[in-house]
Amino acid sequence: MRFTPNEDQAAFLSVLAQMTEAPEAGWKASPDWSRFDYSASLDRMLEDNGFFECAREPTLGLVAAASLTYQLARVPALVECAATSTLRALFAPDLPRPVAVIETDPLQAVPFLPTAKAVIRLDGDKIAVAQLEPGVVQEVSSLFAYPMGKLAAGAKLDWQTVDGDVHDARAVWSVATAAELAGCLKGGLDAVVKHVSERQQFGRPLGAFQAIQHRLAQAATKAEAAYWLALRAADRRTPADAALALGYTQEASGRVVQDLHQFMGAMGLTLEHPLHRWTYRARLLRAGLGGPTANLRAYYARKWTNA
Amino acid sequence: MDFEWSAEDRAFRARVRAFLEKELPANWPEIARHGPGSREQTEFSLEFCPKLAAAGLLMPHWPKQWGGGDRPTWEHFILGEEMWAAGEPRGAQYMNVNWIGPTLMRFGSPEQQQRYIPPMAAGTAIWCQGFSEPDAGSDLARLRTRAVRDGDDYVINGQKIWTSYAGLAHNCFLLARTGDGASGKAGIAIFLVDMKTPGIEVRSIPSLIGHGDIHETFFTDVRVPASARLGEEGQAWSIIGYSLANERVGIPRYEMASRVLDQMVQELRRRGQGDDAVIQLRAGSAAANCEAARILVYRTVEMRSRGEAVDAEASLARVAVAEAEQSVTEFGMEFLNDAFTGDDHPVFLAHHERAIVTGIAAGATEIQLGLIARRWLGLPNGAA
Numbered sequence: 212m213r214f215t216p217n218e219d220q221a222a223f224l225s226v227l228a229q230m231t232e233a234p235e236a237g238w239k240a241s242p243d244w245s246r247f248d249y250s251a252s253l254d255r256m257l258e259d260n261g262f263f264e265c266a267r268e269p270t271l272g273l274v275a276a277a278s279l280t281y282q283l284a285r286v287p288a289l290v291e292c293a294a295t296s297t298l299r300a301l302f303a304p305d306l307p308r309p310v311a312v313i314e315t316d317p318l319q320a321v322p323f324l325p326t327a328k329a330v331i332r333l334d335g336d337k338i339a340v341a342q343l344e345p346g347v348v349q350e351v352s353s354l355f356a357y358p359m360g361k362l363a364a365g366a367k368l369d370w371q372t373v374d375g376d377v378h379d380a381r382a383v384w385s386v387a388t389a390a391e392l393a394g395c396l397k398g399g400l401d402a403v404v405k406h407v408s409e410r411q412q413f414g415r416p417l418g419a420f421q422a423i424q425h426r427l428a429q430a431a432t433k434a435e436a437a438y439w440l441a442l443r444a445a446d447r448r449t450p451a452d453a454a455l456a457l458g459y460t461q462e463a464s465g466r467v468v469q470d471l472h473q474f475m476g477a478m479g480l481t482l483e484h485p486l487h488r489w490t491y492r493a494r495l496l497r498a499g500l501g502g503p504t505a506n507l508r509a510y511y512a513r514k515w516t517n518a
Numbered sequence: 519m520d521f522e523w524s525a526e527d528r529a530f531r532a533r534v535r536a537f538l539e540k541e542l543p544a545n546w547p548e549i550a551r552h553g554p555g556s557r558e559q560t561e562f563s564l565e566f567c568p569k570l571a572a573a574g575l576l577m578p579h580w581p582k583q584w585g586g587g588d589r590p591t592w593e594h595f596i597l598g599e600e601m602w603a604a605g606e607p608r609g610a611q612y613m614n615v616n617w618i619g620p621t622l623m624r625f626g627s628p629e630q631q632q633r634y635i636p637p638m639a640a641g642t643a644i645w646c647q648g649f650s651e652p653d654a655g656s657d658l659a660r661l662r663t664r665a666v667r668d669g670d671d672y673v674i675n676g677q678k679i680w681t682s683y684a685g686l687a688h689n690c691f692l693l694a695r696t697g698d699g700a701s702g703k704a705g706i707a708i709f710l711v712d713m714k715t716p717g718i719e720v721r722s723i724p725s726l727i728g729h730g731d732i733h734e735t736f737f738t739d740v741r742v743p744a745s746a747r748l749g750e751e752g753q754a755w756s757i758i759g760y761s762l763a764n765e766r767v768g769i770p771r772y773e774m775a776s777r778v779l780d781q782m783v784q785e786l787r788r789r790g791q792g793d794d795a796v797i798q799l800r801a802g803s804a805a806a807n808c809e810a811a812r813i814l815v816y817r818t819v820e821m822r823s824r825g826e827a828v829d830a831e832a833s834l835a836r837v838a839v840a841e842a843e844q845s846v847t848e849f850g851m852e853f854l855n856d857a858f859t860g861d862d863h864p865v866f867l868a869h870h871e872r873a874i875v876t877g878i879a880a881g882a883t884e885i886q887l888g889l890i891a892r893r894w895l896g897l898p899n900g901a902a
């Protein structure tokens with residue numbers, strides 16, 4: 212076992228770190244107080260440098276794509292990465308991007324659809340893709356920190372089936388979702404740790420109170436386990452490992468998100484502080500692919516019944 | 519990154535399993551039911567460990583110089599998983615393998631090494647750890663047992679408590695204060711004490727975790743030669759820092775939890791309850807907690823195998839392990855209650871009995887959470 216990246220992965224991650232530390236990735240409030248800040252320039256930097264194709268590179272692989280998704284989820288700015296760097300890279304590399312993913316109900320609102328150029332469907336027994344022509348998507352005003360939209364009722368899309376097993380694709384998408392959720396938890400945790408280290412009440416930093424330390428330490432334990440389970444699932448690419456990583460992270464995320472908001476106080480409820488950028492992605496991702504109950508039951512089925 | 523066992527690791531695990539299969543008697547679950555500190559299990563270990571040693575499976579990771587095989591850290595860990603999951607047939611001797619032996623190799627005098635390491639390597643030495651005292655638990659630096667220099671000797675007076683295995687131990691790895699009462703961490707030394715020395719009295723404490731496991735150990739005018747001191751006066755704290763870093767993730771408790779959970783699910787499936795959605799959810803969740811604990815523990819082992827120092831990573835792992843064990847116990851108690859109220863599932867009972875320890879021994883969960891907060895998250899120092 213080796214928990215450290217190989218040489219190519221290390222180089223990939225170090226260039227990525229420069230990009231995620233650049234001002235494009237950082238916090239700025241949206242001029243219209245929208246809940247997300249799509250960074251077209253960060254997106255372009257990543258695309259131009261081939262980052263989104265890493266899953267197809269033998270020495271980088273799905274582990275690199277999961278790491279990429281995780282690291283981008285840690286920054287306040289938004290880029291469509293999870294679907295592009297996993298499903299598109301592995302199953303439909305010629306599809307235009309950004310892409311949106313339909314997991315279950317083709318009429319439900321999903322992230323990125325209003326800005327996506329293509330959509331991938333995993334709800335049937337085949338992997339289906341379609342390009343999005345103007346007018347087929349209806350934007351939805353949403354609680355969550357993504358551009359959200361749904362397919363307009365009666366919209367005609369030109370669905371094409373692509374090669375690949377839909378169970379494998381769902382496993383890959385579970386890995387991507389787990390990695391993105393783990394990254395959101397870590398991004399939010401880092402922001403709250405910074406806040407409670409600086410904010411003083413009762414003559415000392417909030418972070419010196421043991422009640423807060425212990426709950427943040429518990430959150431850190433879960434976030435760390437989630438990160439490694441996501442990477443292991445990416446390395447193994449089995450439905451069991453994918454369901455485990457996603458189910459564990461979703462189950463853990465409820466309490467973690469609640470605590471992150473708790474310790475940020477009223478400031479965490481504003482759109483002037485970035486906390487919501489992580490927590491209002493996490494709250495949606497917690498329900499992804501059926502949510503913790505469905506994914507933990509899927510893990511049970513894979514582990515104990517070979518289903 | 520690579521999260522799979524190597525072919526070599528797998529072959530080693532198969533060897534350990536084959537050995538256990540062959541050497542554990544049919545009534546082993548009954549013996550193991552009473553815990554690693556019980557008389558039954560300790561006596562068993564004195565027969566079992568020499569066989570392990572002869573097969574090269576007692577301390578494969580130790581240096582050749584001390585009878586080991588210079589094998590990778592991972593083999594030590596695979597061995598620990600298989601032994602603990604089997605109910606720990608090494609009894610108390612896992613401590614020698616995990617940390618007392620390595621501590622003596624690093625800090626012992628040549629005489630101490632010659633005297634104590636060969637019996638450990640032969641599988642015939644039982645040690646106990648005399649750290650905790652009635653007024654010094656989590657706050658170990660407050661310990662009061664005194665060792666006063668008298669010519670070429672030290673005279674030791676004081677009381678230890680919760681001392682596992684003390685009833686049958688040959689030797690004690692003892693912490694005592696050589697400085698004055700206010701000397702704190704800087705005034706403590708380690709003594710390697712023969713448990714037959716006059717003045718030592720051991721009383722077993724009746725407990726929830728198996729008979730003969732924990733004890734009170736009294737020291738009244740116990741005279742030991744100065745050569746029994748390990749390291750210098752005042753050096754104890756840095757030495758045990760090294761020792762306990764090895765101990766904190768020393769017991770692979772998630773492995774037993776995960777195997778017990780597997781047996782619980784098999785039993786429920788036999789009973790035709792495998793399709794119950796609630797059981798599937800709760801079992802999936804408990805299994806996920808076991809895997810979370812496992813991967814955090816593996817991360818620390820992997821760091822150690824690369825020679826990297828393990829710090830708060832060990833605390834993260836321990837917090838997750840305590841949670842995993844608890845969720846497996848709760849699962850069993852809820853869905854297989856009759857297996858816990860009766861006595862035909864000794865393995866379930868043994869798990870139930872042991873799981874209560876994890877959040878307390880070797881540094882309570884709150885102590886681990888404090889370490890994570892300050893050393894992992896970098897939060898400011900609070901009250902304790």
Ligand SMILES: Cc1cc2nc3c(=O)[nH]c(=O)nc-3n(C[C@H](O)[C@H](O)[C@H](O)COP(=O)(O)OP(=O)(O)OC[C@H]3O[C@@H](n4cnc5c(N)ncnc54)[C@H](O)[C@@H]3O)c2cc1C
Pocket residue numbers: 646647648649650651654655656657679680681682683727732875877878879880881882883884885902
């Ligand atoms: C099965 C078992 C075997 C053991 N074997 C040995 C042995 O062989 N040798 C040996 O020396 N010792 C042994 N111990 C003792 C063990 O090291 C101590 O139990 C442990 O250090 C905790 O000390 P305590 O029990 O005195 O609890 P205390 O220190 O009294 O603490 C009680 C509880 O208070 C909380 N707490 C304590 N400090 C803090 C804090 N700063 N902040 C917040 N909460 C806190 C924790 O929840 C803790 O569990 C054993 C213990 C057990 C359970």
